[in-house]
Amino acid sequence: MAESRTPPGEGAMTSQACREALEQVFFHDLLNLVEGLDGIAWRLLAARATPEAAAGQLRDLACRLVDEIQNQRILLGVDAGGLGVDRREVEPSTVLETVRAIFAQHQVAEGRRLELRQGPAGSLATDPVLLTRVLVNLVKNAFEATPEGGTVRLWHEWREGRRGFLVENARGMAPAVAARIFERGADPGGRPGRGLGTYSARLLGERYLGGEVGFSSPPGGPTRFFLWLPDPASGGGAQAGREETVLMGPEPGPGDGCAPPYEADTLLVIDDSGTVRRLLGNILDRQYRVLTAASGEEGLAMALEHAPDLILLDVMLPGMDGFAVCTRLKADSRTREIPVLFLTVLSGEGDEMRALEAGGIDFIPKPISHAVLCARVRNQLALKRTQDRLRTLSLLDGLTGIANRRRFDQYLEMEWQRCTRSGHPLSVVMGDVDFFKAYNDGYGHGQGDECLRRVAHIFSLALRRPADLAARYGGEEFVCILPETDADGARIVAEQIMVGLARLGLPHAFSSVAGQVTVSVGVATDLRPSVGRTARHLMEEVDSRLYEAKRTGRNRIVGLT
Ligand code: GH3
Ligand code: MG
Numbered sequence: 001m002a003e004s005r006t007p008p009g010e011g012a013m014t015s016q017a018c019r020e021a022l023e024q025v026f027f028h029d030l031l032n033l034v035e036g037l038d039g040i041a042w043r044l045l046a047a048r049a050t051p052e053a054a055a056g057q058l059r060d061l062a063c064r065l066v067d068e069i070q071n072q073r074i075l076l077g078v079d080a081g082g083l084g085v086d087r088r089e090v091e092p093s094t095v096l097e098t099v100r101a102i103f104a105q106h107q108v109a110e111g112r113r114l115e116l117r118q119g120p121a122g123s124l125a126t127d128p129v130l131l132t133r134v135l136v137n138l139v140k141n142a143f144e145a146t147p148e149g150g151t152v153r154l155w156h157e158w159r160e161g162r163r164g165f166l167v168e169n170a171r172g173m174a175p176a177v178a179a180r181i182f183e184r185g186a187d188p189g190g191r192p193g194r195g196l197g198t199y200s201a202r203l204l205g206e207r208y209l210g211g212e213v214g215f216s217s218p219p220g221g222p223t224r225f226f227l228w229l230p231d232p233a234s235g236g237g238a239q240a241g242r243e244e245t246v247l248m249g250p251e252p253g254p255g256d257g258c259a260p261p262y263e264a265d266t267l268l269v270i271d272d273s274g275t276v277r278r279l280l281g282n283i284l285d286r287q288y289r290v291l292t293a294a295s296g297e298e299g300l301a302m303a304l305e306h307a308p309d310l311i312l313l314d315v316m317l318p319g320m321d322g323f324a325v326c327t328r329l330k331a332d333s334r335t336r337e338i339p340v341l342f343l344t345v346l347s348g349e350g351d352e353m354r355a356l357e358a359g360g361i362d363f364i365p366k367p368i369s370h371a372v373l374c375a376r377v378r379n380q381l382a383l384k385r386t387q388d389r390l391r392t393l394s395l396l397d398g399l400t401g402i403a404n405r406r407r408f409d410q411y412l413e414m415e416w417q418r419c420t421r422s423g424h425p426l427s428v429v430m431g432d433v434d435f436f437k438a439y440n441d442g443y444g445h446g447q448g449d450e451c452l453r454r455v456a457h458i459f460s461l462a463l464r465r466p467a468d469l470a471a472r473y474g475g476e477e478f479v480c481i482l483p484e485t486d487a488d489g490a491r492i493v494a495e496q497i498m499v500g501l502a503r504l505g506l507p508h509a510f511s512s513v514a515g516q517v518t519v520s521v522g523v524a525t526d527l528r529p530s531v532g533r534t535a536r537h538l539m540e541e542v543d544s545r546l547y548e549a550k551r552t553g554r555n556r557i558v559g560l561t
Contacts, residue, residue, distance in 0.1 A: 029068050032107075036061045060105035067102050067136060074133055075200060083128065085208050089123040092156045092163065099135050099154060108140055111148035119156030124163050124231045126209055131229075134205045134213070136167055137197035138225045142169040145223065159281065159292065162211075163231045172221035181215065201227070216286045224286055264288045265381050266306060270299035270325065271314040271343060276368070280312060283370055284377065296320035303335045303458035310380055312364065315344040315351065323358045330359035337387070339380050343368070354537060397472040399449055400456035408479060415467070415483040416535040425527045426483055427490035430542045431459065431497060432517040433476035434554040438510035439517070450474060451506060451517060452522055462496035464489075478519075479542075487525040487560070494521050494557045513554045522546030523559035 014512040033323040040057050043049040049057075077083030098115050105107040135154065142152040144167045156413075173181070182202045205213035211229040215450070266289045269280045277292040284290050291306055293299035296317050303311060311329070315322040322342060329335045342355045345366045355363065361380060364373055395407035403411070412428075419426040433439070433455060440448040459470040459478045465485075473479040482490055499521065522545030526538050545559040 016211055016410075030065075031545060033061055033065050033068065057105065060101065063098075063101045063104075063138060064106065067132075068414050070129055071136075072134060074130065074204065078200070081206060085127045086127050087127055090126050090128045090131065091117045091121075091123050092165070093121070095132055095135065095165075096127055096156060098132050098153060099139055102132075102136055102140060103143070106140075106143075108143040109152075112143055112146050112384055113151040114139070114143075115151055115153045117153070117155035119163075120158045122158075124229065129210055130204050131165075131227075134201045134209070134227055135167065135191055137201040138167040138227070141197045142167050142223070142225070145169050145173070147171075148225065158231070162228045163230060165226055165227045165228075165229075168222050168224040170221050171223060172219050173215075173217040173223050178215075184214075195389055195430050201225070205229075212559060214282075216282070218286065222286070266291060267307040267310050267312060267377065268293065268299065268302055268306065268308040269312045270294075270296065270317070270322075271312070272317050275315070276314070276343070276366075280373070281372060285415040288377070296322070296325040299325055300335075303329060303338060304332075307334075308338060309384055310377060311338055311340045312377075313340050313342055313360070315342055317354065323354050326355070326358035326360055337384075337391075339384050341380060397456075400453050400472050401477075402456045402460055403471035404474060405471065408469070408473060408481070410534055411469050411471075412481055412535050412539075414479055416529055416538075419483060419526070420529040422484075423528050424484040425486045425525055426481075426529055426538070427485045427487065427493075427523065427525040428538055428542045429482065429490055429494045429497070429523050430473065430546050431455075431478050431494075431521040432550070434513055434518045434520055435508065435511045435551075436476040439508055442510040454504060454506060455501070455517065455519065458497055458500040461500055462493045464493065468493075485525075486527065487523070490523045490525055491557075494560070497521060498557065518555035519547060520549035520554045521557040521559075522549055523557060 037058070040049065040054050040061070044051070044054045074083060096118060100114060100116055102242045103114055139152060139154055146152055150170055153166075153168045157166065171391055181198050183199060202213040205211045205227045209227075209229055211227050213225070213227050215223060215225040217223040264287060267284055269277055269284075269292045270291060271277050271280070271292070272294050274294070277294070281292060291302055291308065294304050294318060299311070299313070302308075313322045313325060317325070320328075322344075326340050326342075329338060329340060339361045340359060342360045342363050343366060344351060344355070344363055352363070362376055362511075365375055395404060395410075396402070397404040415426060433451070436448070436451075439451060442450075455476075456470070456472060456478060459480060463470055463480060463482075465482075467483045468485075469481045471479050471481075480493055482493060485493075498521070501517060501519060504517070507515065508517045509515065511518065522542045523547060524538055524542035526533065529538075543558070549556050549558040552557075
């Protein structure tokens with residue numbers, strides 16, 4: 001084997017010993033597969049298998065035979081120094097499918113699950129056989145490290161003009177194994193004859209495909225191997241995946257503690273340095289979904305589009321600098337709540353003050369320390385989750401779970417302005433429970449509370465559109481905001497509330513108007529909210545109609561046109 005083709009760290013086995021170990025594995029696997037073929041023929045002859053089932057098994061075995069032979073051919077080519085690279089346009093989804101087919105009946109995958117996630121569509125120029133080989137080796141190792149009932153994940157990403165293929169299993173790797181993982185003959189699992197998988201994955205991925213192969217394996221897992229291939233044709237920039245997940249194998253078992261990478265928090269890194277973007281991506285994408293932008297303008301657009309949970313923002317950016325980007329983020333209600341961590345070589349108190357004034361929440365000093373980065377990101381995300389939860393809670397009514405008065409006031413103001421701009425009508429429906437004091441007195445406050453929950457539910461059910469909102473206005477008063485809804489639409493909602501309550505039929509023995517719980521309802525519509533009029537006018541109108549409904553006998557709607 002030519003010295004120039006030997007990666008650093010090699011030397012755990014001589015080339016000759018390695019060749020022999022490899023041949024042993026090859027012939028062992030080959031014999032297994034041929035025995036499998038024989039077994040299928042036998043079952044067919046003995047009528048123990050249907051032709052359909054046998055055909056499926058035959059295809060799987062043929063797929064694995066081809067794979068074994070390809071493996072052998074490639075390694076022979078590497079050893080002889082004459083492996084050719086046959087680059088052509090390849091669809092990553094096809095490669096992932098081939099890997100799935102290879103493991104469909106593979107012993108190593110028995111009782112385990114392979115989860116594929118197809119990334120963005122579009123081809124890349126590479127050698128499909130070598131690419132498949134790299135992935136099969138990585139997936140095989142991941143299966144070997146996965147207990148029964150566990151899951152191995154394989155997915156494809158597109159970032160910064162590179163195509164990534166990632167393989168993950170839930171467990172961490174022992175440091176001693178991790179240290180020698182790419183050495184030829186190093187045996188990750190203690191099985192005889194193996195130990196070529198990661199070695200050849202790196203050799204093929206880096207020397208022949210021109211990519212980068214590596215892994216991350218924090219204590220406690222997960223272990224993630226990656227192959228990043230250059231793809232200049234992609235033009236850079238992150239692209240959204242097709243979110244298509246293909247599953248193979250049983251449902252995940254209780255021991256499979258690996259969180260799916262694509263349900264993780266989303267981080268947006270805005271830095272003009274490709275090295276910093278890649279470094280942060282490599283560190284953070286073990287746990288988070290990492291998006292990157294190379295300029296302030298691109299970062300602002302991505303923040304709007306993806307609503308990340310946290311932004312890591314470089315101070316020194318060409319054009320719009322980090323302070324300006326942060327100020328813009330904080331000025332927009334859609335991005336205001338996203339915490340911003342500045343990445344900076346701190347040059348003194350002045351910079352720090354400017355960053356804080358612009359709305360930044362903390363700093364990550366450059367040069368970036370792995371531990372500081374991870375700790376600050378983790379802390380800020382935990383804080384944001386708590387704040388999000390509090391924000392949501394502060395807008396909900398504690399008793400009924402629907403929007404509270406505060407949320408109602410905010411939403412009405414926002415929708416009033418929107419309808420003023422667009423010239424669309426805006427309607428409000430307000431209802432008040434009849435003789436509720438008597439209900440409380442007769443049935444007790446506990447049942448009174450339960451009654452209010454039921455009524456709130458009826459108001460929510462009456463809504464038709466996502467923009468409609470039902471809220472508890474106070475005590476036993478409920479209200480619906482119906483944007484872009486005229487009087488006819490509002491009438492339908494009001495009638496729906498009456499019908500819903502009648503169907504619910506909650507007994508109310510202390511009501512003077514009916515034997516069950518009823519409401520009086522006012523409806524008001526502003527056909528074209530106009531300058532000079534305010535939402536308060538509309539509320540006064542609906543309130544006086546509700547009063548009228550009470551005055552004229554209760555259990556009715558006033559304000560219908
Ligand atoms: P009307 O038909 O004219 O609306 O008479 P009413 O008895 O419904 O109206 P009134 O305003 O006299 O009484 C409302 C009652 O609602 C009094 C108050 O104790 C009760 N109430 C307000 N909030 C709650 C609550 O959260 N839970 C319970 N159980 N009762 C509440
Ligand atoms: Mg009442």
